Amino acid sequence: MSEGPWLxxxxxxxxxxxxxxxxxxxxLDAAEVVIGPPRHLALLPDLxxxxxxxxxPFSKGLDLLESYRGRRVVALASGDPFWFGAGRVIAERxxxxxxxxxxxVSTFALAASRMGWAIERTLCLxxxxxxLTRLRPHLAPGARLLVLLRGGEAVPELSRYLTGTGFGRTRVTVLEALGGPRxxxxxxxxxxxxxAFGHPVCVALEITGGLGMPCVPGREDDVFESDGQISKRPVRALTLSALAPRAGERLWDIGGGSGSIAIEWLLAHPTTEAVSIEARVDRATCIVRNADALGVDRLNVVQGAAPEALEGLAPPDAVFVGGGLSRALLDDLVTRLAPxxxxxxxxxxxxxEALLAAWHAERGGDLMRIELAEAAPLGPRRGWRSSYPVVQYRGAL
Known part of the structure; x- marks a missing residue:
């Protein structure tokens, strides 16, 4: 064949x-090979x-595709291959x-046209x-979502998930085989x-009922499963403010506990990344459950103790040390990470606290003492119940 794209x-x-x-x-008429899912191949005339x-799995298809290099090949995908389709993965290869x-025409465009929704005001997933837990950060009364599912069997699962999270009155419109005779x-x-529902399927959701997740850090403590090892809500809000997550940045959360810091980092923006390092197996497992439940299953949980567990990890933009703080760990971070x-x-x-005070004296940065008290019963009246003070260091390596 002549020079130029073979695919x-x-x-x-x-x-x-x-x-x-x-x-x-x-x-299609010029192709020597056409590759695609059975459903698409069945739609084609004689070629x-x-x-x-x-x-x-899908990854095997990439190897098969490359084996045809040098021939004229057509790869079939649904609608717009670059909107939650196979196009990106193929192009990267x-x-x-x-x-x-x-x-x-993308499935989202067809679904929006059937619903009469402005697609720029509709979340497409x-x-x-x-x-399905990826939906959780986006569930809020009044929200409109278009969701592509793996198949018809996922529709009842979605309904059960919405009902279980308090959004059972959500209006669900199931759109099967959009644009075709079925x-x-x-x-x-x-x-x-x-x-029962068939494939392919898109579901339009008009969210009703339930409580949406707050959009700022410092979510309620009971959102997270925990054995008590958790940064409390006000301290967590101050900690996320100090960490200052930005789009596309990566966090190392050392001594993850419940994973609340790393999870709130990930909730700050869909492009953020995080690694939670936790020495205890039970807590590492708990972190995974929390991340899944709150829609950020992209959290990478590493079970092990720092600094040994840091080997091989992609370098972070920010590090939070919530457990296992030691001078040896701080010195290792200085050696390991970019200034x-x-x-x-x-x-x-x-x-x-003494360690952070000494580190602050040597390295600069900011040192803050956080003292909190909550109103609590005191006999027939009320008084202030103080929490242990927290000393927070913020600086740069």
């Missing part, structure tokens, strides 16, 4: 090739090209000169291979939705 990524709708633009039809089913793409629409409240990496550490004991 064309074609977005195919449920109406098959009839709805394709001329360039996509020409690519000269060999038909290959994309294998499961190949050089820009090897591929081109002809996107089709792809949960083909992600847990298109079907089903509407019900989440707590009353019944029936300017932000450091925040909280101390409760006299020994760790």
């Amino acid at each position: 064309t990524i074609v977005g195919l709708g449920e109406d098959g090739p009839d709805g394709l633009p001329a360039a996509s039809r020409a690519a 000269v090209a060999d038909r290959m089913t994309w294998p499961v 190949l050089s820009p000169q090897e591929w081109c793409a002809h996107p089709g 792809g949960l083909h291979a992600a847990p 298109e079907r629409r089903t509407e019900a409240h989440a707590d009353a939705l019944t029936g 300017g990496t932000r450091l925040v550490a909280n101390a409760v004991t006299l020994e760790s």
Whole structure:
């Protein structure tokens, strides 16, 4: 074949090739190999090209695709391949000169047109291979969501999840096989939705009832499962303020406890990353549960003690030390990490407080003492019940 892209990524709708633009039809007619899921291959007319089913798991298909390098190949994807589709993964695997793409109408565009919703005001999520708990940060009364699911069996799971989190009165519109002859629409409240549904499926949600998650750090303590080893709400809010998460940044949370600091870091922005390092197995397992429940399953939990557990981790933009504070750990961080990496550490004991005071004297930064008291019964009246003071260091390595 002549020089140029050997692979064309074609977005195919449920109406098959009839709805394709001329360039996509020409690519199919000229193809030597067409690869895609069985559902898409079944929509095609007779072609000269060999038909290959994309294998499961998806990653195996990338190796198969590359084995056809040098031939004219078309890879079929749903609608717009670069909106929660296969396009990004394929493009990352190949050089820009090897591929081109002809996107089709996205499922989100079709769903928004059926619902009459402004797509720029609607949250679009792809949960083909992600847990339903990813929805949790976005559930708030009045919100509108379009959600792609892995298949019809996920629709009842979604209804049970919404009901279990207090959003059972959410209006659910199930949109099956949009744009094709099998298109079907089903509407019900989440707590009353019944029936069987087919693939492909998109669900439109109009959120009703329940309580949305606060948008600022310092969520209530009872949001997190904990054995008591947790930074309390006001201290956590001050700690996140000191850590100052920014889009795309990575945190090391050393001595994770319940994982609340790392989780709130991740909730600050969808592009943030975090690693929670926890020595105790039971607490590390608890951190995983908390992250999953609050929709940030992207949290990387490392079970082990620092500094040994830090080996091989991608360098962070900020480090929080909430447990296991020692001079040896601080010295290791200085040696290990780039100058300017932000450091925040909280101390409760006299020994760790003295350590931070000495570190502050040597390295500069800010040192703050946090003393909190809450109103509590005192006989027939009320008085102030003080918490242990927390000394917080904020600086740079």
